[in-house]
Amino acid sequence: MDRKKPSRRKFIATGAAVAGAAAGALKPAHAQTPAPAASAAGAAAAPGKNIKEIIAYGERSRYVNSIREAAEGRPSPDAFGLTFHVVTPLGESAGIITPSSLHYVAAHRGFYVPDIDPAKHRLMIHGMVDRPLIFTVDEVKRMPSVTRVHFLECIGNRSNARRNTVAQTHGMTSCSEWTGVLVSTLLKEAGVQKDASWIVSEGDEEVKGASSIPLGKAMDDCLVAWAQNGEPVRPQQGFPLRLIVPGFEGIYQTKYLRRIKVVDRYYMTYNDYGHLQKDPKVIALTSQIGPKSVITFPGGGHQLKGPGYYEISGLAWSGGGAVKKVDISTDGGKTWKVAEFRTPAFRMAHTRFALPWTWDGKECDIMSRCTDELGTVQPTRAQVAKFWNEPLTPQFNVKGADNTIQVWKIRGDGSVHNANFL
Amino acid sequence: MRTSSRLLAFALIIFGASVSAQSPTYHLGRTPTPEEIKAWDIAISPDGHELPPGHGTAKEGRDVFIEKGCSQCHGRNGEGGKAPTLIVMKGMSTAAGRPMPGMDMGIQAPGLMAVSAPFATTMWDYINRGMPLGREGSLKPDEVYSLVAFLLFRNDVIKSEDEVLDNQTLPKLKMPNLSGYTEHPEWKHATPRLSNYP
Numbered sequence: 301m302d303r304k305k306p307s308r309r310k311f312i313a314t315g316a317a318v319a320g321a322a323a324g325a326l327k328p329a330h331a332q333t334p335a336p337a338a339s340a341a342g343a344a345a346a347p348g349k350n351i352k353e354i355i356a357y358g359e360r361s362r363y364v365n366s367i368r369e370a371a372e373g374r375p376s377p378d379a380f381g382l383t384f385h386v387v388t389p390l391g392e393s394a395g396i397i398t399p400s401s402l403h404y405v406a407a408h409r410g411f412y413v414p415d416i417d418p419a420k421h422r423l424m425i426h427g428m429v430d431r432p433l434i435f436t437v438d439e440v441k442r443m444p445s446v447t448r449v450h451f452l453e454c455i456g457n458r459s460n461a462r463r464n465t466v467a468q469t470h471g472m473t474s475c476s477e478w479t480g481v482l483v484s485t486l487l488k489e490a491g492v493q494k495d496a497s498w499i500v501s502e503g504d505e506e507v508k509g510a511s512s513i514p515l516g517k518a519m520d521d522c523l524v525a526w527a528q529n530g531e532p533v534r535p536q537q538g539f540p541l542r543l544i545v546p547g548f549e550g551i552y553q554t555k556y557l558r559r560i561k562v563v564d565r566y567y568m569t570y571n572d573y574g575h576l577q578k579d580p581k582v583i584a585l586t587s588q589i590g591p592k593s594v595i596t597f598p599g600g601g602h603q604l605k606g607p608g609y610y611e612i613s614g615l616a617w618s619g620g621g622a623v624k625k626v627d628i629s630t631d632g633g634k635t636w637k638v639a640e641f642r643t644p645a646f647r648m649a650h651t652r653f654a655l656p657w658t659w660d661g662k663e664c665d666i667m668s669r670c671t672d673e674l675g676t677v678q679p680t681r682a683q684v685a686k687f688w689n690e691p692l693t694p695q696f697n698v699k700g701a702d703n704t705i706q707v708w709k710i711r712g713d714g715s716v717h718n719a720n721f722l
Numbered sequence: 723m724r725t726s727s728r729l730l731a732f733a734l735i736i737f738g739a740s741v742s743a744q745s746p747t748y749h750l751g752r753t754p755t756p757e758e759i760k761a762w763d764i765a766i767s768p769d770g771h772e773l774p775p776g777h778g779t780a781k782e783g784r785d786v787f788i789e790k791g792c793s794q795c796h797g798r799n800g801e802g803g804k805a806p807t808l809i810v811m812k813g814m815s816t817a818a819g820r821p822m823p824g825m826d827m828g829i830q831a832p833g834l835m836a837v838s839a840p841f842a843t844t845m846w847d848y849i850n851r852g853m854p855l856g857r858e859g860s861l862k863p864d865e866v867y868s869l870v871a872f873l874l875f876r877n878d879v880i881k882s883e884d885e886v887l888d889n890q891t892l893p894k895l896k897m898p899n900l901s902g903y904t905e906h907p908e909w910k911h912a913t914p915r916l917s918n919y920p
Contacts, residue, residue, distance in 0.1 A: 379804045380795070380855060409852060425751075426759050433751035434758070442750055489746050500765045507852035508859070510765055514909040561765055566906060568768055568841060570848040576840065576903040583906055584916040620914055676914045683920035700915075 366392040368402055371456070372468050382410030385456060387471030390596045396449065396615070396643045396650040398474035400534045406454045406472060406550055408571050414505045416556060418532075418540040421504065423524065427562035430491030437540045441526055443481040443489075448523065449649040451475040451617045453589055454550040458702035461694050461721035465601030469706060469718060470594045473617065475650035478544050480525035483518045487562070492519075496562045500569065501543045504558035510569040511552050513545060515562070521546050521647075524557060546648035547619030548587050549701055585700025589619030591678045592703035593626055593653070593670035604714035607661035613642075615650045618672035619701075623651040625671040630657060632665035632707070633680075639668065647673075659710070665719055667707045680705045681720060694721040764859075766847040770893030773846065776863030777888040780880065783872025786865045791854050800876055805855075809876050810837050836877040840903050842887075842895045845870045867892065 353359050370376040371385035378384060386405040388398055398404075418437045426432035457472035483499075492515070499518045502510040513522070525533055525542045533539045538555030545552040551571050566572065577583045593616035598604055612630075616623045622645045627636040639653035653668070670678040681704045685692040688699065698704055709719035754762075766772050778786075787793055787800070797803035835845045850866045852858055861869070871887045874880045879898060880887075887895075 424754055424759070424762055426754065426763070431746065432754050432759060434754045435751040439750040443748060489748060489751070491746075502765065506856075506858045508764065510851070514906070516911070517909050520911050559762055559765075561763065563765075563767065565767060565769075567765055568839070568844050569765065570844065570852065573835070573839060573844055575906075576838070578902055578904055580904045580907065581916055581919075583904055585919065587906075587909070588915050590915055590919075621912055674912060674914050677920075679920040687920050 366402065368404070368471075369467065371406075371472060372463050376410075378410060380410065382412065383407055384410050385454065385472060387467045388474045389467050390471050390473075390594070390615070391466045391599050391601055393596055393615070394652075396475050396652050397529060398476060398650075400476065400529050400531070400537065403474040403476065403528075403534070403537055404452070404454065404472045405536050406456070408509050408551055409507050411505055411507065413535045414556060415535070416504060416540060421540050421556075421558070423541060423557060424559045425486055425490045425562070426559075427500075428493040428496040428564060429487070429562050430493065431489075433486075433490050435486075437526065440481055440524060440541060443485055445479055446482055446523060447477060447479040447527075448544075448546070449475065449477050449646040450544055450546045451648060451650045452544075452550050452553050453592075453617070453701075455586065455701050458698065459704075459706055459718060459720050461718070463600075464718045466594060466596050466599035466706075467601070469600060470596075472550070473615075473650070475615075475617070476528045477530065478523060478525040478542075479527035480523040480541075480544070483522040483524060483543070483560070484520075486524065486560070487519065490562075492562055495564050498563050498566055500559075500561040500563055500567045501552075501554040501557060502559040502561070503538070503554050504556040508558075509554065509571055510567070511554055511571040512563075512567045512569060513548075513552055517545060517548070518560075547589055547621075549589060552587070579699075582699045587701075589617070589701050590703035591618040591620065591623070591670040591672040591676050592616070593623075593668040593678060594706045595628070595666055595668050595708060598666070598710060598716045599708055600716055600718045602716045604659060604710065604716070606714060607659050609656070609658050612639075612655045612657045612666065614639075614653055614668050616653055616668065616670040617648070617650050618670065618674075618676070619648060620676055621673040622647045622649075623670055624673050624675075626651075626653040627669045627671075628653075628655045628666070629669075630664055630666045633667060636669065661712065663710065663712050665707050665709050667705050669705055678703055678705055764847070764851050766843045766850075768841040768843050768893070770841075770843050770846075770889060773843070773889035773892065774863045775889060776867050777886050778864050778866070778868025778871050779886055780868070780871040780875035780883040782864075783868035783870070783875075784883075786868050787872055790861065790865065790869075791857075792869070795855060800873060806834075808834065808836065808873055810834055834877070836873045836879055837897075838899050838902070840897055840900050842870055842874065842892050842897060845873065846892060 366389040368386045371387050374384050376383045376386055384407055388402050388404045421437050423435045451473055453473035459469040463469045497515050498512050500510055500512055502508055523544045525544050533542050541557040543554040543557045575586050595614040597613045616626045626639040628639045629636045639655045642652040642654050645651040682692050684698050685696050707719040709717045795803050795805035796808050800808035846866055849869050867887045875883055
């Protein structure tokens with residue numbers, strides 16, 4: 301067996317070289333390329349493009365067309381050409397890693413993607429530290445690294461009566477493998493002084509977005525990421541450095557990180573200002589995301605092709621730690637079955653769950669419910685309304701980060717709809 | 723047992739000593755100069771101690787608002803433009819964290835700063851770092867002080883067009899929403915958000 305392996309590898313390598321040479325030398329599309337449509341024939345058969353795609357940078361199939369779209373409620377780009385909120389096409393997702401090119405994008409004020417030269421970018425650490433430091437990106441990369449899978453989620457990621465697809469109700473969460481240096485490693489290098497209690501993180505984009513983050517959280521598990529899904533962080537996601545605050549809402553995940561200032565109070569920056577609340581209970585429900593899940597198939601916007609076997613599939617996550625259990629109901633919450641995990645359950649990461657299911661063709665309501673490692677259970681909208689002693693109407697707005705259960709109604713014709721607000 | 727507890731005590735002394743001394747381990751990066759830190763440090767605390775010297779009045783701010791192009795997006799008097807209104811409108815909630823009408827994402831404009839921010843330092847910080855669109859960070863301290871004064875005057879927070887705002891007076895302004903927020907509770911590792919929440 302061992303002796304066969306190299307020859308097999310050699311064969312593959314030779315085969316690839318031959319195929320590459322053939323594609324380069326011959327004008328007609330070679331045998332394995334699908335018959336091109338008339339309009340695409342030129343592009344598909346162009347030898348230069350094929351070579352580049354096979355050797356330099358692989359593209360997805362031209363038959364695969366899942367894309368991001370602007371979040372409902374506010375156009376992107378807006379009247380000023382600024383991007384606000386763009387959602388991940390969760391209805392076509394698989395596994396737990398969101399392709400970087402499909403990761404959701406959100407902005408505190410609206411922004412243009414800055415063009416940052418990593419050779420010129422710097423990260424400064426100062427404030428209440430013994431030794432202020434400035435790092436180049438290369439120096440940050442020389443520090444001891446960690447690689448972790450974490451979700452990000454915008455606090456605007458919430459279902460409402462106008463949102464009828466899983467991309468629109470839940471697409472402002474995505475999950476990536478992040479590689480970088482722990483903030484605790486950087487702060488220990490600088491020497492945090494004893495009365496410090498917060499950090500202010502700041503980006504290098506045009507508005508220099510800044511957020512206050514509890515020092516305890518920063519020292520616990522935050523990281524300064526320089527890679528996402530095995531390559532440098534994409535410019536839309538904060539190239540060359542991004543602060544990752546696992547399990548906290550998106551606005552804390554400072555892109556284009558240029559500065560960490562160690563301070564002794566909440567700084568009330570523009571980004572923080574959205575978190576100012578009178579009620580301490582509401583404050584407690586912002587920042588950290590509660591246990592949450594959504595069925596991504598069948599989900600809003602999908603169309604089932606008639607009765608028969610389907611695998612119900614979805615994502616679960618929690619800002620409190622790892623997902624421990626997911627239950628699924630296919631009868632409007634009367635009975636529940638424990639879903640199977642299809643991936644490892646990392647801390648503060650999407651976890652893929654599934655349940656084998658045969659649809660009888662009758663109208664039904666399906667939903668999922670997440671329990672995290674702290675034992676916290678994802679609530680229904682009705683439970684949350686009762687907690688606040690408010691009537692459960694379609695207008696009832698969940699305070700803080702909304703982690704309530706999403707109900708999908710499958711009609712007899714196989715169409716799937718948002719049933720949270722019926 | 724006795725030996726291991728002694729070892730543990732010894733280890734704690736060594737470890738504790740190294741933590742309190744917090745000497746660098748990797749010796750990467752360099753020490754920024756005080757000038758570099760000052761130039762980068764645009765985050766303004768609610769006590770305003772980072773505010774630079776300078777001053778401005780609402781009367782001056784009215785002109786700066788037009789000269790610097792603010793009025794092109796926000797409207798001549800801070801309302802009626804394509805960009806968010808800066809003047810409180812009839813029926814507008816001024817509670818902290820409440821989004822402005824037409825901004826239901828709740829992120830871009832959580833209320834109107836001049837009436838919702840507990841401290842005017844947040845306005846100074848944001849105008850200084852984030853405005854005007856396309857020329858962010860180009861305003862001089864006097865211009866930022868006068869723009870804050872102009873918006874506060876237009877929203878009836880300060881009563882005189884001649885009131886001078888500077889790094890001493892601005893942080894001490896009694897903002898209408900000073901008592902409209904509560905401090906964040908201390909974040910703790912592996913703790914649910916709110917213990918009795920469903």
